[in-house]
Amino acid sequence: MKSIRTIQDGREALWRITEADRENLFRLLFHRYPDNEWGTFFRFGFRRTRWGILITWVDAMKPESGDLDRSSPLVEFCPAYIRRALAALESDELAVGVIHSHPQDCAPFASRADDDMDSYFAEEFERFGNGRPYASLIVSRDANRELSFNGRVFDRGAWLPVKNCVVVGEQLSREKARLGYEQFSTTREPAANDKTQERLAQLLGTGTPQRLRNSVIGVVGCSGTGSPAIHLLARAEVGELVLVDPGHFKSSGHQRNHASRHADLSANPAPTKVALASRLVGEVSPTTKVTGFVGDLLDEVVLDELVRCDLILGCTDSNYARAALGDMASHYLVPVLDFAVQMRAENGILREQIGEIGRYGPGLPCPWCRGRISVEGIWYETATDAERQFRAAAAVEAEQRGVDGAQYWGGAPPPELTVGYLTTVVGAMGVGYAQNLLLGSGKLPHNRFQFDLGFSSLGVVADERPARADCACQRSIGWGDQARADRSVSQPCHWTRTTIILDD
Ligand SMILES: [Zn+2]
Ligand SMILES: [Zn+2]
The missing domain is CATH 3.40.140.10 (Cytidine Deaminase, domain 2)
Structure with missing residues (x-):
């Protein structure tokens, strides 16, 4: 024996x-x-x-x-x-x-x-x-x-x-798990003040603050929708945040970023967005552990931490990140709430103030099923400058020959023009849905929906289409790393490697 x-x-x-x-x-x-x-x-x-x-x-x-x-x-x-x-x-x-x-x-x-x-x-x-x-x-x-x-x-x-x-x-x-005599468990320190979550406990039950303290939330993208989301998650005193963003703070982001201060505008070198978000969390909720990555969500070290999250918030507006998050939801059974915003104006008049929230999860339609992302978009985001220039030149040459150049080059995507009130609305709503999923206190009204702040009845449009039966997202649910062949994106090798900046 x-x-x-x-x-x-x-x-x-x-x-x-x-x-x-x-x-x-x-x-x-x-x-x-x-x-x-x-x-x-x-x-x-x-x-x-x-x-x-x-x-x-x-x-x-x-x-x-x-x-x-x-x-x-x-x-x-x-x-x-x-x-x-x-x-x-x-x-x-x-x-x-x-x-x-x-x-x-x-x-x-x-x-x-x-x-x-x-x-x-x-x-x-x-x-x-x-x-x-x-x-x-x-x-x-x-x-x-x-x-x-x-x-x-x-x-x-x-x-x-x-x-x-x-x-x-x-x-x-x-x-x-129930622990035997030979095992021990480490318990997180209680919050500094048990009155801070009093309103939530009164509203939804005394066990709710503890559920949030036991949760691990990933946030991919730490600026427009990400920073208000992180801010509110810190105020809810969640147990741990895994923050991912490759970028540095720019002055143009100050009007949207809940973590930046005026002094950060002149900091040299510019701080990373993850560092700013982490500072904010530390000031609001010192008991919340932060694991931060300046890098890409598909880097192996980042994926290691994202797959242990209760839930991931997708706060980037890229085809590449959406594709990767859709894969994670299906292959690693990590649910994702994905946020997007879009604004457009003509001659000083707003035509669009769109917010969008979508959910990915095992069995749900992935971003490909929903037509949410495109191969061209991913190509543009992951190409090197040289590759982009090569294709642009090929397109010009094709046009000169009288052939449609769009097959070579769909053009650079327009710049994202969004302002803080809309990104904050979507980030805050998204955190609300995230908390309710963790607490079992509420559902999303639709698996994906958009609204427009300027429309009558807020112009809500729902997308309830089912997953495509032939889509890869339905054939390798829960396959973990063994679904690697079914991943729809992989990390481009020319991208810089991730650095872990905070890991307490
Ligand atoms: Zn037994
Ligand atoms: Zn799919």
């Missing part, structure tokens, strides 16, 4: 699953309750990260008749079922694990028999899967249907404890 000890060096496993998949799973695992256990093999995607490993639920390989021993109150896997699970490792890059229930009111801690089973499976699955990880999860419920879980992932010779499960549905929840 081998007893298994998980490592305690700070590395951990994070388990992400959709609400719908989890409901189906529990129906299966608890169907012999209250006295008898049940279990299943399951397939998962994974990503090895700086902090440990992410495992993303793909599907259960449900036991068929004869796969588990029904006469036993425990879970006993028959050889044919094990062979089927091992064979699954040959068809794709996904990993395979086991989840089983313990009887009602029993703790979800591994028994000696579970240790034996896991030692055996970890070795077999690693060997058949050429070094792929193996996951083992245990769940149980008490008489009040209160759920608890525990788990561990074997990867490259070590057992990592599963400390949290992020459940993605109409509500976004982050549930802590």
Whole structure:
């Protein structure tokens, strides 16, 4: 008999699953309750990260008749079922694990028999899967249907404890694993003043401030819509912000950026937008941890931190970032709220004051399904100056030959002219929706909608089109890094590498 000890060096496993998949799973695992256990093999995607490993639920390989021993109150896997699970490792890059229930009111801690089973499976699955990880999860419920879980992932010779499960549905929840005697947990310091969230607690319940303190929110883009969003998230005292922006502060951004001060206008060199946002957060809410990146969201170190967020706010106006966020929502089960603004005027009269909020998530239409982004747009954003000049010259030459030059060059996109009141409206609304998703206190009115401040009834237009059945976003949900071939964008190699400026 081998007893298994998980490592305690700070590395951990994070388990992400959709609400719908989890409901189906529990129906299966608890169907012999209250006295008898049940279990299943399951397939998962994974990503090895700086902090440990992410495992993303793909599907259960449900036991068929004869796969588990029904006469036993425990879970006993028959050889044919094990062979089927091992064979699954040959068809794709996904990993395979086991989840089983313990009887009602029993703790979800591994028994000696579970240790034996896991030692055996970890070795077999690693060997058949050429070094792929193996996951083992245990769940149980008490008489009040209160759920608890525990788990561990074997990867490259070590057992990592599963400390949290992020459940993605109409509500976004982050549930802590029940810890055994050999494990310890670190708790975040309480807020300096428990009166600061009094209004929220009175409005939505006493547990709400704690849910926000337990949450990790990514913000990609830290100026127009991003800085008001960050400001409000700091005031809500969220637990952690992962901030991403490659840019430096410019004077023209001062009217929109909630984090910049007058003195920043003359600072030399100009501060990064991430540094300004981080300073603002520190001043408003010192207990909020900030992990900031001056760089691109697809840089591996940035992706490592974004995939552990409860939710990401997309505050850039680029095709490239939208495509990447759509991929993350589908492949890593990280929901995204995406914000956009557009303003247009003629002869001093406003024609457009459009705000837009859209949601990406597993199963929802991605930005490609929605026609929200274009290949040409991504090309322009990711090309080098030399490539752009080459195409512009080719277009001119084509026009001279009497051929439509647009196939070579659609022209440079017009500059974004937006001002602070509209970017703040959209950033603030977006944070409201984000908080309500975390608290389960409200939904978005539509998965994507636009409004125009100058129109009657605010000119709301909804986009409720379903995902395209043939789109890549629907075929690799939860595949993690194993969906790499289905990513719609990759980081251009000529972009400068990311620097982590803050990581406390
Ligand atoms: Zn067990
Ligand atoms: Zn799609």
